[in-house]
Amino acid sequence: MSAADEANGTLDVIVVGGGIAGLTAAWMLRHRSVLVLEASDRFGGRMRSEPRGEYWLNLGAHLFPGRGSLLDALVAELGLETLSIPGSTTAMEFEGRVFPTRRVEAYPLRLPLSLSERIAFARAGLKLRTAVRRDLDSAARGGRGTERRRAELDRITFAEFLGPLPRRVEGIFRCAARRATAEANEMAASVGIRLFAQVWSGPDSEISLNLRGGTARLPVAMAQQLGAAARTGSTVTAVEVEGGEAVVTYCTGSETVRVSARHVIVAAPAHVARRVVRTISPPVERFLRSVSYGPFLSMAVLTSERDRAPWDDVYALMTPGRSFDMLFNHASCLRRGVRRPGGSLMVYVGGPPARSLMESNDEEVRDVYLRDLYRVYPSLRGHVSETLIHRWDPGNTFRRPGVAAPPAASVTDGSIHFAGDYFAELGNMEAAARSGRAAARAVMDALGSARVPPAAMARPATGWRA
Ligand SMILES: Cc1cc2nc3c(=O)[nH]c(=O)nc-3n(C[C@H](O)[C@H](O)[C@H](O)COP(=O)(O)OP(=O)(O)OC[C@H]3O[C@@H](n4cnc5c(N)ncnc54)[C@H](O)[C@@H]3O)c2cc1C
The missing domain is CATH 3.90.660.20 (Protoporphyrinogen oxidase, mitochondrial; domain 2)
Incomplete structure (x- = not known):
């Protein structure tokens, strides 16, 4: 992106947010005139x-x-x-003792629990393992053949799925579930099961x-390659469509800047996207509002x-x-x-x-x-x-129980595209990056491929259009 491109308002795409979703989108579109606006003083978002x-x-x-x-x-x-x-990725410290166990099914036998606690733990563990196996099988089949079971697991909480448990056993499951940043009685059962599937799926896991060197090296390297096209300290306050162009308003230092582009990819968290995008269709607004x-x-x-x-x-x-x-x-x-x-x-x-x-x-x-x-x-x-x-x-x-599953990968609303980890059942870097890629593909489709796209773009889009 050249200063002239920006000054003349001829940008192809502006990306809001320099987390992995936004940077992946910009990386895929780097052969176009692209500008990444990141509010904080570093790139990477939740990769630090x-x-x-x-x-x-x-x-x-x-x-x-x-x-x-x-x-x-x-x-x-x-x-x-x-x-x-x-x-070990499945070790546990329980009441002052560390159990570096790799086989989680051994916990009901190894932890210092009463007989009734062991039985309750083993039962809940078995139920969870069966559900995880089904989740992994279904993922391997591309998510087919699971609608009825999924609907049920989307309706109830993870705590309801596990059933009543003795206090100390419940404490173990609650602690594990909080890796999804919520209590077991706040999240849909399907989210809790996905969480355990991530941890138990071995080398194929997400x-x-x-x-090497730390997670932040990836976004830092991407931003370095993007050079002047990626800017920190640039907080986007409004994204709107005016006269067929997308106009982005952002604050940098004490300055307020307006810049226009053919497309905008909003890769900030859902609640930020909902606040800054002024021209938004009702289904997209409803979806963004449903994200917790x-x-x-x-x-x-x-x-x-x-x-x-x-x-x-x-x-x-x-x-x-x-x-x-x-x-x-x-x-x-x-x-x-x-x-x-x-x-x-x-x-x-x-x-x-x-x-x-x-x-x-x-x-x-x-x-x-x-x-x-x-x-x-x-x-x-x-x-x-x-x-x-x-x-x-x-x-x-x-995801809370009763909330519909997110659409696949990204959403396109006219010339505004939404990307981020919130398109996944449970946020993770891969889902965020895929979402950024899907949004970039939607932009490429709309712009037409006047220039040769990078190899990673040459696959069918998986986005969802409003
Ligand atoms: C403690 C912790 C541990 C985790 N562990 C893992 C793990 O081991 N593996 C894994 O895969 N995932 C993990 N995750 C989740 C993972 O970090 C996220 O799913 C992923 O990084 C999200 O990427 P994103 O680009 O969608 O969002 P973000 O990283 O949140 O990026 C959004 C960016 O938008 C910027 N922004 C916000 N508002 C504006 C605005 N108005 N204008 C401009 N910019 C704005 C933000 O500053 C931010 O940089 C973890 C997360 C945390 C917090």
């Missing part, structure tokens, strides 16, 4: 990591999808590298790898231990009953060969407990989290060299 020597602090998304995914292709195209994770988000409160921890640590064999540890729900070890993917000093951990809590802890200041959050971290891993005491806190609101999308 910061380098610390050979480690990195991670605050947002971290688990990348496996081979053959769109993100995998983008990572390779930008010369980056994903790494497999040797540590979440199975880390990015919950918060995450994350703390990244740089550690300074010199020797092997008890968390070395763990990547993801669920911590029911603690101030945080999950602990992640982002150094796991580097633990091959000689054990280097130091490391990087992250903890977070999601949903209503995140919202209430967010009312505390950073120092208080840090104290609460560290107190529990030392209870989980006492040998960590004395080895915390840095902490960093991030309040994510929105943290992730989830």
Whole structure:
């Protein structure tokens, strides 16, 4: 995009939001005149990591999808590298003891529970496993043959699906469900099942790898390649169609700028999209209004231990009953060969407990989290060299019971296209990137392919038109 293009109002497309959805759309359209407007002072949205020597602090998304995914292709195209994770992704700390178990079906037997708790846990676990297997089979068949069962799972809550459980067992499922930033009694059963399917689907999962150097390297690399066409500190306040052109108003510093283009891709969260887009059709407005988000409160921890640590064999540890729900070890993917000093951990809590802890200041959050971290891993005491806190609101999308499933990938409303992770059952980077790609394809279709599109564009569009 040249300054002249912008000044003459001849842009092909403006992208609102520099998260992975917006950047993927802009990346796919980089052979056109494109401008990305990002409100904050960095690109990546909910992908945030910061380098610390050979480690990195991670605050947002971290688990990348496996081979053959769109993100995998983008990572390779930008010369980056994903790494497999040797540590257990299904470990649990329960009442002061860490169980680095890889086989989740063993938990009802291994945890210190009463007989009735074990039976209830095993029953609920079996029911969930059956539903997850069906979900994965249906995904492998392209989602066919599941309408009746899906409708039922969309109508009830995840808590209703699990049925009544003893208090301690219920606590375990609630803690796991909050990875979707909501309580089990707020989300549709289908969302809870998808969440477990993500974790249990092994190397084919949407979440199975880390990015060497940290998640943020991908959006940063994309933005660098886009150069002047991608701008931070540019908050879009209005998107409207005037005289056949899309006009975007944004604030940068103390300046208000109006710029027009043939198309606009709005890749900001659904509630922002609904607020800024002034010319919006009722079905699209209704869909955007139906999207729910919950918060995450994350703390990244740089550690300074010199020797092997008890968390070395763990990547993801669920911590029911603690101030945080999950602990992640982002150094796991580097633990091959000689054990280097130091490391990087992250903890977070999601949903209503995140919202209430967010009312505390950073120092208080840090104290609460560290107190529990030392209870989980006492040998960590004395080895915390840095902490960093991030309040994510929105943290992730989830669907409430009775809310219709999102349309596939993206929505086109005249010359305005909507993209973002909220087109998925459960927000994730791959879904967001695919959504950005679908919106880019819709723009390409509308503009006509006067110039040769990149290889990744040469597939049929999967979008939905209002
Ligand atoms: C703690 C945490 C852990 C997660 N873990 C994983 C994981 O392991 N794996 C995974 O796949 N996913 C994970 N996710 C989810 C994943 O991060 C998101 O689904 C994905 O990054 C969303 O991308 P997006 O582009 O749709 O939205 P966003 O990343 O939210 O990007 C939207 C962008 O729009 C910008 N914006 C907003 N308003 C305006 C405006 N008015 N003008 C201009 N710009 C605006 C925002 O600043 C933001 O940069 C996690 C999320 C969190 C918070």
